[in-house]
Amino acid sequence: MSLDPRLVTAAEYPDWLRAVGTGFLRASAAVPGEQEVAVRLAHTDLARVQGVFDAGRCVATFRSFAQELTVVGGAKVRADAVTAVTVTPTHRRRGLLSRMMATDLAAAKERGDVVASLIAAEYPIYGRYGFGPAAWATEWEIDVPRAGLDPRARIPSEADGGRIELVDGADVRKLGPELHTRLAARQHGVVSRDERWWQRSTGVDLPAYETWTEPFYAVYRSADGETDGLIAYRADDRWGDGKQPLNKATVVGMTAVTPAAERALWQFVCSIDWITTVRTGYRAPDDLVPLLLPDPRAARVVTYADWLWLRVLDVPRALEARTYATGAALVLDVRDPAGLAGGRFLLEVSPSGASCVPTTRDADLSLDVGELGTLYLGDESALRLAALGRIEEHRAGAAAKADTVFRAPRRAWCPDVF
Numbered sequence: 001m002s003l004d005p006r007l008v009t010a011a012e013y014p015d016w017l018r019a020v021g022t023g024f025l026r027a028s029a030a031v032p033g034e035q036e037v038a039v040r041l042a043h044t045d046l047a048r049v050q051g052v053f054d055a056g057r058c059v060a061t062f063r064s065f066a067q068e069l070t071v072v073g074g075a076k077v078r079a080d081a082v083t084a085v086t087v088t089p090t091h092r093r094r095g096l097l098s099r100m101m102a103t104d105l106a107a108a109k110e111r112g113d114v115v116a117s118l119i120a121a122e123y124p125i126y127g128r129y130g131f132g133p134a135a136w137a138t139e140w141e142i143d144v145p146r147a148g149l150d151p152r153a154r155i156p157s158e159a160d161g162g163r164i165e166l167v168d169g170a171d172v173r174k175l176g177p178e179l180h181t182r183l184a185a186r187q188h189g190v191v192s193r194d195e196r197w198w199q200r201s202t203g204v205d206l207p208a209y210e211t212w213t214e215p216f217y218a219v220y221r222s223a224d225g226e227t228d229g230l231i232a233y234r235a236d237d238r239w240g241d242g243k244q245p246l247n248k249a250t251v252v253g254m255t256a257v258t259p260a261a262e263r264a265l266w267q268f269v270c271s272i273d274w275i276t277t278v279r280t281g282y283r284a285p286d287d288l289v290p291l292l293l294p295d296p297r298a299a300r301v302v303t304y305a306d307w308l309w310l311r312v313l314d315v316p317r318a319l320e321a322r323t324y325a326t327g328a329a330l331v332l333d334v335r336d337p338a339g340l341a342g343g344r345f346l347l348e349v350s351p352s353g354a355s356c357v358p359t360t361r362d363a364d365l366s367l368d369v370g371e372l373g374t375l376y377l378g379d380e381s382a383l384r385l386a387a388l389g390r391i392e393e394h395r396a397g398a399a400a401k402a403d404t405v406f407r408a409p410r411r412a413w414c415p416d417v418f
């Protein structure tokens, strides 16, 4: 019997959710209850939900949704965000993912999306579809007693007139969206969040498989009363044999839109009595956190891994949307076996703008569309990719020139998993 991916109906959606649970190895991969299905359906566009059914049972899932991605310089491009990709183990390696992905990317191209985006469960899955890792994530574990902070100090932010205040989940749902909008205007790699994101991240209407412990929330208010930062953290309850507190704070989210807020919130969470270890959560690889400690070696990297993957769907619109620090011209030959975005393009950039148009000129560099995704947010060196044989240089010095064109002064960061 042929197994063909197709759109899922509202009646099939509960079983589709059950199949997502099976694919993601959730212990209780049961059909969710009516209330949960209703909440999820209210935030789902069924025209972008694919499934494969075998004898009436869902065995493969794929969903995409509209997203905005901040690019270098703060502009946003339309992204086709891919999520809930699963193929039940009994049906793996028959090409089901490849067929669902081809359908979705073709629709995204048709719609005019500039890139597709995802967080990859495993590195080897998505390169074949033209995605490349574009932003990496780092998590540190801070050994607080070793960090050199003064345990007698009051809240450090008071020094610059700022204040830290504890708030609750309802405050976070009120203050968070504006803070995130401000972050998205300055940090490339940030993706848009809808109202449901804020509900879920504060424990509202959670799916049955998610267990919830209310975190502590704190905001940083600057001297003029602006809310410039927000941190959410949970703490465990551990004591040593000698009755010493050995508690760990695990940061589940931290948004800061000024350096003062960023410094203050890290110092705050590292100065809470009883807390001897702080886990930072996934941050930008160049987050301030290690260097703002008197002894940066107290912050040990526990994770450094690819995070946001991008698939360029429209080369001129993608490259014209971001900013560039230098003036240069490059001819790029972009290979795209899927036939969605390839071609030869003349990219001319300057600090005041960029133009990218099809050309017949000789290429300076040729590269697969996935490598372009990797270069797009300025987070990888073109020279390094050339040394790996993943970019071909047709003119001496072209990779070095591409490096100066694409690189950004700060690392890309996507704070979300989706």
Ligand SMILES: CC(=O)SCCNC(=O)CCNC(=O)[C@H](O)C(C)(C)COP(=O)(O)OP(=O)(O)OC[C@H]1O[C@@H](n2cnc3c(N)ncnc32)[C@H](O)[C@@H]1OP(=O)(O)O
Pocket (backbone or CB within 6 Å): 023, 024, 082, 083, 084, 085, 086, 087, 088, 091, 092, 093, 094, 095, 096, 097, 098, 099, 118, 119, 120, 121, 122, 124, 125, 128
């Ligand atoms: C954005 C997200 O949702 S990330 C979550 C991804 N989902 C998971 O990791 C859940 C567990 N895994 C799965 O559900 C499935 O194995 C999937 C979805 C990753 C792959 O689905 P399949 O239908 O088996 O993939 P499909 O048969 O289309 O494979 C296409 C190609 O990718 C390769 N491939 C697929 N999955 C993997 C993998 N995990 N590692 C390496 N290669 C892989 C296949 O071998 C095949 O290669 P080929 O074209 O050279 O023959």
